[in-house]
Amino acid sequence: MSKFVISVMEGDGIGPEIVKEGIKVLEEVAKKFNHTFEYKYVDVGGCSIDKFGVPLTQETIDTILSTDALFFGSVGGPKWENLPHHLKPEAGLLGIRKALGAFANLRPAKVFNELVDASTLKREVIEGIDLIVVRELTGGIYFGEPRGFSQDRKKAFNTMVYTDEEVRRIAKLAFEIARQRRKKLTSVDKANVLEVSQFWRDIVIDVSKDYPDVELNHMYVDNAAMQLVRNPKQFDVIVTGNIFGDILSDEASMLTGSIGMLASASVGGKVGLFEPIHGSAPDIAGLGIANPIAQIESLAMLLKYGLKLDKEAKCVEDAVSLVLKMGYRTPDIATNSDKKVNTAQMGDLIAKAI
Amino acid sequence: MSKFVISVMEGDGIGPEIVKEGIKVLEEVAKKFNHTFEYKYVDVGGCSIDKFGVPLTQETIDTILSTDALFFGSVGGPKWENLPHHLKPEAGLLGIRKALGAFANLRPAKVFNELVDASTLKREVIEGIDLIVVRELTGGIYFGEPRGFSQDRKKAFNTMVYTDEEVRRIAKLAFEIARQRRKKLTSVDKANVLEVSQFWRDIVIDVSKDYPDVELNHMYVDNAAMQLVRNPKQFDVIVTGNIFGDILSDEASMLTGSIGMLASASVGGKVGLFEPIHGSAPDIAGLGIANPIAQIESLAMLLKYGLKLDKEAKCVEDAVSLVLKMGYRTPDIATNSDKKVNTAQMGDLIAKAI
Ligand SMILES: CC(C)[C@H](C(=O)O)[C@@H](O)C(=O)O
Numbered sequence: 150m151s152k153f154v155i156s157v158m159e160g161d162g163i164g165p166e167i168v169k170e171g172i173k174v175l176e177e178v179a180k181k182f183n184h185t186f187e188y189k190y191v192d193v194g195g196c197s198i199d200k201f202g203v204p205l206t207q208e209t210i211d212t213i214l215s216t217d218a219l220f221f222g223s224v225g226g227p228k229w230e231n232l233p234h235h236l237k238p239e240a241g242l243l244g245i246r247k248a249l250g251a252f253a254n255l256r257p258a259k260v261f262n263e264l265v266d267a268s269t270l271k272r273e274v275i276e277g278i279d280l281i282v283v284r285e286l287t288g289g290i291y292f293g294e295p296r297g298f299s300q301d302r303k304k305a306f307n308t309m310v311y312t313d314e315e316v317r318r319i320a321k322l323a324f325e326i327a328r329q330r331r332k333k334l335t336s337v338d339k340a341n342v343l344e345v346s347q348f349w350r351d352i353v354i355d356v357s358k359d360y361p362d363v364e365l366n367h368m369y370v371d372n373a374a375m376q377l378v379r380n381p382k383q384f385d386v387i388v389t390g391n392i393f394g395d396i397l398s399d400e401a402s403m404l405t406g407s408i409g410m411l412a413s414a415s416v417g418g419k420v421g422l423f424e425p426i427h428g429s430a431p432d433i434a435g436l437g438i439a440n441p442i443a444q445i446e447s448l449a450m451l452l453k454y455g456l457k458l459d460k461e462a463k464c465v466e467d468a469v470s471l472v473l474k475m476g477y478r479t480p481d482i483a484t485n486s487d488k489k490v491n492t493a494q495m496g497d498l499i500a501k502a503i
Numbered sequence: 504m505s506k507f508v509i510s511v512m513e514g515d516g517i518g519p520e521i522v523k524e525g526i527k528v529l530e531e532v533a534k535k536f537n538h539t540f541e542y543k544y545v546d547v548g549g550c551s552i553d554k555f556g557v558p559l560t561q562e563t564i565d566t567i568l569s570t571d572a573l574f575f576g577s578v579g580g581p582k583w584e585n586l587p588h589h590l591k592p593e594a595g596l597l598g599i600r601k602a603l604g605a606f607a608n609l610r611p612a613k614v615f616n617e618l619v620d621a622s623t624l625k626r627e628v629i630e631g632i633d634l635i636v637v638r639e640l641t642g643g644i645y646f647g648e649p650r651g652f653s654q655d656r657k658k659a660f661n662t663m664v665y666t667d668e669e670v671r672r673i674a675k676l677a678f679e680i681a682r683q684r685r686k687k688l689t690s691v692d693k694a695n696v697l698e699v700s701q702f703w704r705d706i707v708i709d710v711s712k713d714y715p716d717v718e719l720n721h722m723y724v725d726n727a728a729m730q731l732v733r734n735p736k737q738f739d740v741i742v743t744g745n746i747f748g749d750i751l752s753d754e755a756s757m758l759t760g761s762i763g764m765l766a767s768a769s770v771g772g773k774v775g776l777f778e779p780i781h782g783s784a785p786d787i788a789g790l791g792i793a794n795p796i797a798q799i800e801s802l803a804m805l806l807k808y809g810l811k812l813d814k815e816a817k818c819v820e821d822a823v824s825l826v827l828k829m830g831y832r833t834p835d836i837a838t839n840s841d842k843k844v845n846t847a848q849m850g851d852l853i854a855k856a857i
């Protein structure tokens with residue numbers, strides 16, 4: 150019997166509705182495996198702006214740093230879109246990633262057998278996709294200095310920068326992950342044009358010397374965007390920088406047709422952050438019809454990567470599969486022959502399946 | 504009867520083979536419409552490195568600037584991959600784009616009816632796609648300064664920078680193109696994170712005031728990468744910066760399944776550059792089996808955008824369609840029931856169809 154402290158960030162839009170279902174499921178896990186979870190609720194993003202005037206406070210950071218993992222809903226919405234840069238909800242998300250030192254964003258793109266037909270790609274192209282994008286998350290053009298506007302406002306600029314250490318640690322982590330999977334790593338860059346990419350590539354090659362059992366190849370980012378469409382099954386682990394990873398991981402998730410179902414883990418720092426890859430979906434917020442599965446999959450990642458509770462993680466994943474197999478679907482993934490349920494019902498079903 | 508001077512750059516890999524077929528077709532156009540084309544052959548990329556030691560010479564630039572349009576094959580190959588940055592074949596391509604002032608890269612993604620099934624996407628998702636990516640081509644992170652490495656080689660960086668003028672002229676051009684099409688423009692950026700993107704967005708909005716008849720919307724680049732997979736038909740014209748355009752246009756072309764068939768035009772400068780979007784395909788170079796259609800489609804763009812010969816351009820496009828309708832295919836797009844032809848035969852057929 151172990152005790153864990155989890156910080157919980159419900160956030161904006163559909164965040165609160167789906168995080169609630171995640172906690173419901175976690176409580177079942179607690180019972181079944183004899184754990185105790187204590188929750189510390191925090192605000193980041195729009196909800197923090199509304200309460201404190203800023204998207205992230207130092208107190209929130211401190212609270213999160215005192216816990217074992219951060220279970221994260223979603224941030225953002227039209228209400229806050231016109232605020233200046235450093236006051237946008239997104240600044241809260243970037244700020245907490247940085248504060249936690251969560252330099253690696255793991256984004257698995259997998260296909261749920263039951264949902265293969267929801268993809269716009271042909272069944273034979275996507276059936277069995279099992280790839281993971283390892284995105285560098287606290288460097289690159291997202292954080293590079295200098296950034297801003299020229300004094301006369303006739304020019305604006307950002308800097309894509311990587312240090313040796315930043316590239317080395319994400320490369321190592323990606324090789325470690327590849328080693329536990331199909332042992333194939335694709336590093337994505339734009340080394341034919343950018344010096345920062347050439348630098349990235351050279352260091353990845355250097356790190357590869359410690360992983361002779363992993364097959365490494367390099368791909369330009371434009372080609373990677375094409376290859377994901379042409380033959381996504383060729384990939385096992387993809388490692389890349391912050392903005393390329395942002396773009397490619399979203400593309401990869403959409404290929405599966407299961408975007409409402411996919412989770413991500415941001416790790417490598419003091420405390421891991423676990424969130425759905427979808428956004429806050431303000432258009433359906435409050436209606437009780439949002440699909441909580443991505444949030445519940447994030448919970449599985451939290452258990453696995455955040456608390457090293459592999460058995461418990463697997464149990465959550467199996468529960469989701471079972472409920473899908475039984476034919477239950479929220480509106481976003483339902484076809485006519487499915488049993489339609491709302492957010493809370495889906496949460497109940499999965500909790501019961503634990 | 505008019506006379507035009509065309510600079511011709513055959514280039515590396517399959518370049519020479521397919522450019523030859525383009526010229527074959529152009530000579531038929533000359534006969535039919537009573538034009539004279541004079542050719543000036545130049546070298547850029549690997550072939551220039553082999554001859555002159557650098558990927559682009561001032562003499563080549565001067566020659567091209569003295570002509571009416573540049574018909575461009577492809578550059579690059581493993582032979583030159585390990586050269587330093589400024590000596591790579593790609594540096595020649597970037598150099599000539601910049602020297603010509605060709606700031607707008609037009610990349611139509613269309614589906615050839617006869618090839619719908621070559622796509623990895625479902626027929627109903629892609630049938631009738633007709634979108635064009637307008638990519639800024641001489642600015643952004645490709646050319647931004649400062650760039651390079653720190654002295655101790657512990658850090659590398661590039662700068663994504665846009666000036667007011669650069670954004671304004673590409674935005675105008677994109678609105679003009681949208682106006683002649685379905686009047687829908689999507690501007691793609693990452694304004695929730697990057698100042699340079701916020702700047703881009705503000706100027707696009709400013710320019711939009713002169714185009715009240717065109718519907719403008721904004722999309723983050725990660726979302727655009729998803730939406731292209733989810734529902735590509737929602738797009739008419741996409742305008743975006745250099746690197747986002749590089750990634751998204753390649754993704755968009757691959758959706759159609761017709762990547763060996765698509766062309767691009769780089770315009771806005773003194774002389775336009777017209778080239779296939781595919782690369783130099785060193786693996787099949789010299790075998791005489793490469794698909795010349797993208798190169799011939801580039802010819803159609805050259806006639807249309809470079810020489811303002813709309814009728815002639817349409818004639819080339821119709822000839823390609825006709826030959827496809829008759830069932831002729833190069834190996835890359837052939838299925839069992841097709842009539843298989845090689846590069847030269849495909850060129851002959853299209854030339855005859857003129
Ligand atoms: C909201 C935004 C700042 C964020 C990012 O770009 O990192 C999001 O797109 C993501 O991928 O988590």
Ligand SMILES: CC(C)[C@H](C(=O)O)[C@@H](O)C(=O)O
Nearest residue numbers: 341342371579593596597749
């Ligand atoms: C070869 C490379 C420099 C080039 C680019 O990135 O612009 C290519 O990918 C393209 O899109 O034309």
